Amino acid sequence: MPHSFPFLAPDQKKELSDIAHKIVATGKGILAADESTGSVAKRFQSINAENTEENRRLYRQLLFTADDRIDPCIGGVILFHETMYQKTDDGKVFTEYLKGRNMVVGIKVDKGVVPLAGTNGETTTQGLDGLYERCAQYKKDGADFAKWRCVMKITPTTPSNLAILENANVLARYASICQMHGIVPIIEPEILPDGDHDLKRCQYVTEKVLAAVYKALSDHHVYLEGTLLKPNMVTPGHSCSHKYSNQEIAMATVTALRRTVPPAVPGVTFLSGGQSEEEASINLNAMNQCPLHRPWALTFSYGRALQASALKAWCGKKENGKACQEEFIKRALANNQACQGKYASAGASAAGADSLFVANHAY
Amino acid sequence: MTHQFPSLSQELKKELSDIAQRIVAPGKGILAADESTGTMGQRLQKINVENNEENRRYFRNLLFTTEPSISNCVGGVIFFHETLYQKADSGKLFPQVIKDQGIVVGIKVDKGTAGLNGTNGETTTQGLDGLSERCAQYKKDGCDFAKWRCVLKISDSCPTALAIAENANVLARYASICQQNGLVPIVEPEILPDGDHDLLRCQYVTEKVLAAVYKALSDHHVYLEGTLLKPNMVTAGHSCTKKFTPQEVAMATVTTLRRTVPASVPGICFLSGGQSEEEASSNLSAINQVPLHRPWKLTFSYGRALQASALAAWQGKAANKAAAQEAFCSRAKINGLAAKGEYKPSSAADTASMQSLYMASYVY
Numbered sequence: 115m116p117h118s119f120p121f122l123a124p125d126q127k128k129e130l131s132d133i134a135h136k137i138v139a140t141g142k143g144i145l146a147a148d149e150s151t152g153s154v155a156k157r158f159q160s161i162n163a164e165n166t167e168e169n170r171r172l173y174r175q176l177l178f179t180a181d182d183r184i185d186p187c188i189g190g191v192i193l194f195h196e197t198m199y200q201k202t203d204d205g206k207v208f209t210e211y212l213k214g215r216n217m218v219v220g221i222k223v224d225k226g227v228v229p230l231a232g233t234n235g236e237t238t239t240q241g242l243d244g245l246y247e248r249c250a251q252y253k254k255d256g257a258d259f260a261k262w263r264c265v266m267k268i269t270p271t272t273p274s275n276l277a278i279l280e281n282a283n284v285l286a287r288y289a290s291i292c293q294m295h296g297i298v299p300i301i302e303p304e305i306l307p308d309g310d311h312d313l314k315r316c317q318y319v320t321e322k323v324l325a326a327v328y329k330a331l332s333d334h335h336v337y338l339e340g341t342l343l344k345p346n347m348v349t350p351g352h353s354c355s356h357k358y359s360n361q362e363i364a365m366a367t368v369t370a371l372r373r374t375v376p377p378a379v380p381g382v383t384f385l386s387g388g389q390s391e392e393e394a395s396i397n398l399n400a401m402n403q404c405p406l407h408r409p410w411a412l413t414f415s416y417g418r419a420l421q422a423s424a425l426k427a428w429c430g431k432k433e434n435g436k437a438c439q440e441e442f443i444k445r446a447l448a449n450n451q452a453c454q455g456k457y458a459s460a461g462a463s464a465a466g467a468d469s470l471f472v473a474n475h476a477y
Numbered sequence: 478m479t480h481q482f483p484s485l486s487q488e489l490k491k492e493l494s495d496i497a498q499r500i501v502a503p504g505k506g507i508l509a510a511d512e513s514t515g516t517m518g519q520r521l522q523k524i525n526v527e528n529n530e531e532n533r534r535y536f537r538n539l540l541f542t543t544e545p546s547i548s549n550c551v552g553g554v555i556f557f558h559e560t561l562y563q564k565a566d567s568g569k570l571f572p573q574v575i576k577d578q579g580i581v582v583g584i585k586v587d588k589g590t591a592g593l594n595g596t597n598g599e600t601t602t603q604g605l606d607g608l609s610e611r612c613a614q615y616k617k618d619g620c621d622f623a624k625w626r627c628v629l630k631i632s633d634s635c636p637t638a639l640a641i642a643e644n645a646n647v648l649a650r651y652a653s654i655c656q657q658n659g660l661v662p663i664v665e666p667e668i669l670p671d672g673d674h675d676l677l678r679c680q681y682v683t684e685k686v687l688a689a690v691y692k693a694l695s696d697h698h699v700y701l702e703g704t705l706l707k708p709n710m711v712t713a714g715h716s717c718t719k720k721f722t723p724q725e726v727a728m729a730t731v732t733t734l735r736r737t738v739p740a741s742v743p744g745i746c747f748l749s750g751g752q753s754e755e756e757a758s759s760n761l762s763a764i765n766q767v768p769l770h771r772p773w774k775l776t777f778s779y780g781r782a783l784q785a786s787a788l789a790a791w792q793g794k795a796a797n798k799a800a801a802q803e804a805f806c807s808r809a810k811i812n813g814l815a816a817k818g819e820y821k822p823s824s825a826a827d828t829a830s831m832q833s834l835y836m837a838s839y840v841y
Contacts, residue, residue, distance in 0.1 A: 116636055118681035124840045270480075318481040325695035332688035338736050372741040373701050377772050378732070409740050409772040476487055 122293060122337055130340025131380070133258045133298045137218050137342065138381030141450045142189030143414035144300075146385075147174055147421075148222035148261060150194055157421075163430025171200045176428065177421070178202075178212060180439045180446070187450035190218040192261050192300075192415070198252070209256030220259040220300065221252045223288070227265055236277040238284055239264045245288065249295040259298040261344070261415075262288045267306045268319055268351065282326040286334035293337055300383065300415070302344040303327050307387050309351035313358050317348045317366045317477065324374035338378040344415050345371075347384050347397055361471045364400035368408060369477040381411035386419035391445055392459060394419035395452045402455030405471055413453035420445045485656060485700055493703025494743070496621045496661045500581050500705065501744030504813045505552035506777035507663075509748075510537055510784075511585035511624060513557055520784075526793035534563045539791065540784070541571060543802045543809075546578045550813025553581040555624050555663075555778070561615070572619035583622040583663070584615045586651070590628055599640040601647055602627045608651065612658035622661040624707065625651045630669045631682050631714065645689040649697035656700055663746065663778070665707035666690050670750050672714035676721050680711045680729045680841060687737035701741040707778050708734075710747050710760055727763035731771060732841040744774035749782035754808055755822065757782035758815045765818030776816040783808050 122130070137144065149157065155165045163169055174197055191212055198221060201207050209219045225241035239262065249260065264281040266273040281303060289299035303323050305316065324345065331338065348366040350358055371382060384401075386394040394416060401412045414420075420442065428438035451457040485493070500507065512520060518528035526532055537560050554575050561584060565574045572582045588604035602625065612623065627644040629636040644666060652662035666686050668679065687708065694701065711729040713721055734745060747764075749757040757779060764775050777783075787805035791797050814820040 116631065116634070116682055116685075118678065127840075314481065322695065325692055329688060329692040332685065332737070369741070373739050374695070375740075376736050376738065377740055377770060378735040407740060407772055409770055 121335070126293075126296065127337055127340060129296055130293060130298050130337060133218060134340055134342055134380045137190040137259065137298070138383065138411040138413050139189055140411075141186050141454055143187070143416070143449055143453055144190045144192060144220070144383050145177065145188050145420055145446075146192045146261075146415050146417035147177060147197065148192040148194045148220075149417065150222075150226075151196065157425055158430070161425055161429045163428075167196070169430060170196070172432075173425075173428065174200070174208065175202055176435055176438050177424065177442055178208060180443050183443050184446045185215065187446040188217050190220050190259060192220040192222055193257075194222055198255060198257070207256075213256060218258050219256050220261055221257040222262075223248060223252070223260045223292075224262040230277060230280060233274055233277060234269065234271050236267070236272055236274060237265055238277075238280045242284065242287055242291070245291045246294070249292055249297050253295045253297055257297060259300060259342070260288075260292050261300045261302060263302040263304060265304050265306060266319075266323060268309050268311050268315060273305070273319065273323065278323055278326045282323070282330035285327060286330035286336060289331060289336045289341060290334045293340055298340055298342060299336075300342045300344050301327065301331070302385065304385055304387070305346050307346065307349055307352050310353040310355070311351040312354055312356055313348065313350045313362060313366050316350060317370050320345065320348050320370045321373055324370065328374060328376060338376055339380065341379060343375060343379055343382045344385055345382065346387055347389075347401075349387075352388065360396050360400040361404075363397055364404045365406070365471055366477055368401055368404045368406050368412075371410075372406060372408070375410060377409035379410050381413060383413050383415035386414070386416045389419055391419045391422050395445070395448045395457055396459050398449060399452035399455055399457035399459070402453060411453070414449045416449065420449070484698065489656075489659060490700055490703060492659060493656060493661050493700060496581060497703055497705055497743045500553040500622060500661070501746065501774040501776055502552050503774070504817050505550055506779070506812055506816050507553045507555060507583070507746050508540065508547070508551050508783055508809070509555045509624075509778050509780035510540060510560065511555040511557045511583075512780065513585075513589075514559065520788060521793075524788055524792050530559070532793065533559070536788070536791065537563070537571065538565050539798055539801055540787065540805055541565065541574050543806050545806075547806060547809045548578040548580050550809045551580055553583050553622060555583040555585055556620070557585055561618060561620070570619075576619060581622060582620050583624055584620045585625075586611060586615070586623045586655075587625040593640060593643060596637055596640060597632065597634050599630070599635060599637060600628055601640075601643045605647065605650055605654070608654045609658060612655055612660050616659050620660060622663060622705070623651075623655050624663045624665060626665045626667060628667050628669060629682075629686060631672050631674050631678060636668070636682060636686065641686055641689045645686070645693035648690060649693035649699060652694060652699045652704060653697045656703055661703055661705060662699075663705045663707045664690065664694070665748065667748055667750070668709050670709065670712055670715050673716040673718070674714040675717050675719055676711065676713045676725060676729050677841075679713065680733050683709065683711050683733045684736055687733065691737060691739060701739055702743065704742060706738060706742055706745045707748055708745065709750055710764070715751065723759045723763035726760050727767045728769075729841055730764055731767040731769050731775075734773075735769060735771070738773060740772040742773050744776060746776050746778035749777070749779045752782060754782045754785050758808075758811050758820055759822050761812065762815035762818055762820035765816065774816070777812045779812065783812065
């Protein structure tokens with residue numbers, strides 16, 4: 115316990131830190147395009163497109179080859195394993211193409227959730243077996259960051275102590291292994307928005323979960339400057355009857371993060387969960403206008419919140435390619451503004467939001 | 478675990494947060510004048526002064542009535558129990574003398590260390606019994622913050638997991654009880670500088686200890702915005718053969734804090750430990766110049782590092798009172814500057830050349 119056995123050399127630390135900072139550079143965030151084959155099936159089904167490997171390739175290609183308007187918006191792209199090895203029509207591997215556009219390539223490395231026996235439907239996440247070797251290979255194949263998603267839920271009996279500890283621990287193991295191979299781990303302890311709990315309850319649970327995550331990262335000797343956090347925003351449950359303003363959501367979220375995320379962490383890249391594209395942008399914008407001091411970048415790592423309209427515009431038809439890309443570019447630009455607190459959404463004005471922030475001792 | 482049972486009202490949270498902010502207002506720090514009777518005896522013995530109640534009162538009076546007021550550089554004063562009920566020459570109670578200068582009054586509430594059986598001389602700190610009632614009384618008697626010191630040491634086998642967990646837990650219990658009674662808890666997990674370990678070793682241990690402290694504070698539902706931290710700076714052990722510059726000390730210290738102290742903590746007030754007055758000021762100033770982002774105030778909570786010259790000048794003689802006060806005032810001003818990163822020891826190089834002495838943080 116009192117002795118240090120450093121496993122990262124100074125140049126390794128520098129590499130990790132540089133990668134993390136590059137991903138969350140001003141105005142930039144992450145395109146989460148790592149939907150597994152099964153998840154893509156659900157998306158494609160909603161637009162009546164067939165879930166074939168070629169369709170998946172064509173769709174991702176549309177996103178990745180959008181014109182240079184997305185260059186200042188996208189710092190990193192998370193890929194699913196299959197996509198890492200697919201190519202553009204010109205025969206260029208996606209990873210190489212994205213790197214050529216100065217975007218950092220990331221890879222989803224977890225293998226999905228598994229139940230925790232004796233709990234009320236809670237889970238942990240698997241994927242540690244052989245992760246060491248897989249990371250080495252992914253690094254060779256062009257990945258510089260990775261993503262691993264843990265899931266918790268709020269009910270009268272959850273999350274339990276076990277769920278919090280187990281998920282925090284597995285996230286720390288994953289992070290430690292990634293760093294040994296020059297891969298920046300994105301740590302995702304998602305607390306689902308399902309339920310009728312209010313904002314305060316979500317804030318309380320998020321604070322406890324994040325405190326456990328950072329204690330586990332410390333115990334596992336993870337180099338925080340070379341990591342990123344991908345948390346849920348603090349929101350009320352989906353079926354909560356009370357409605358909250360974007361400023362209340364921002365205040366609760368930033369307060370929770372200020373109480374738990376050490377300043378050494380370069381960036382927080384929110385997941386969008388079930389939020390609509392516009393909601394996700396407006397909330398992110400409110401975070402970046404919050405009057406509380408924020409020592410890390412607050413940006414996006416959005417899947418659906420960047421792709422929903424694009425997917426709808428595409429509908430699996432080649433002739434809709436341009437329209438699809440335009441929708442994606444629109445969202446990318448909106449989030450580029452939002453992560454700088456400069457987003458003026460259609461219904462609201464950029465100014466005048468300040469007065470809507472309630473004093474922070476209410477949180 | 479998953480349900481919240483809020484114990485602090487919105488008003489109380491605001492009060493605690495305001496108190497903490499006032500103590501660490503820009504350019505201000507804490508005068509630690511809470512030496513116990515025994516410890517004060519050690520200080521007075523060095524200048525051949527008898528350790529009696531009047532002499533202890535006289536010396537504290539000397540510090541508290543310094544003119545011009547030290548309120549420009551001192552945001553808070555920590556008292557020992559006896560001193561809280563003593564009076565200035567004017568007949569005014571000391572807490573009132575301090576409050577009248579716009580300085581916040583604090584009180585040491587721990588009752589010293591106690592041995593942890595089965596360890597290599599490690600300790601925890603006692604004082605929890607009846608602490609809530611004592612805090613309520615101290616609040617009535619003019620205090621707005623408290624201090625509790627835990628001690629850990631670095632050796633081949635220390636600190637152990639037990640020492641770290643036990644001290645973190647007792648600090649969190651103390652903090653929780655203070656806040657219930659409107660007192661801002663200063664959390665002090667001191668890691669002693671004794672030993673021959675190097676800078677990196679101290680950094681490693683400090684990171685582990687602080688991570689445990691903040692996990693315990695979270696577990697005990699402590700309101701971080703209404704607390705302050707009083708840690709050791711990260712330094713090499715006293716008998717370490719290698720010497721480190723103030724910039725190296727500063728870099729290691731700030732890196733450690735960035736990795737463990739949440740941004741919601743308003744301020745970090747370093748203890749001076751065995752450092753000389755000059756060392757403590759140079760290091761603090763270097764800390765405030767580190768080219769890494771620091772979201773909390775970084776200031777002082779010094780005992781010896783503020784009082785050593787004053788004690789030496791006083792020598793127990795009334796005729797030396799003015800000289801002693803001047804020495805004290807001078808150190809207070811210097812540390813006020815150091816807390817803003819503006820203290821330049823006359824022999825040191827200018828800021829520009831000092832910057833290059835900061836090694837890139839990824840080495841730490």
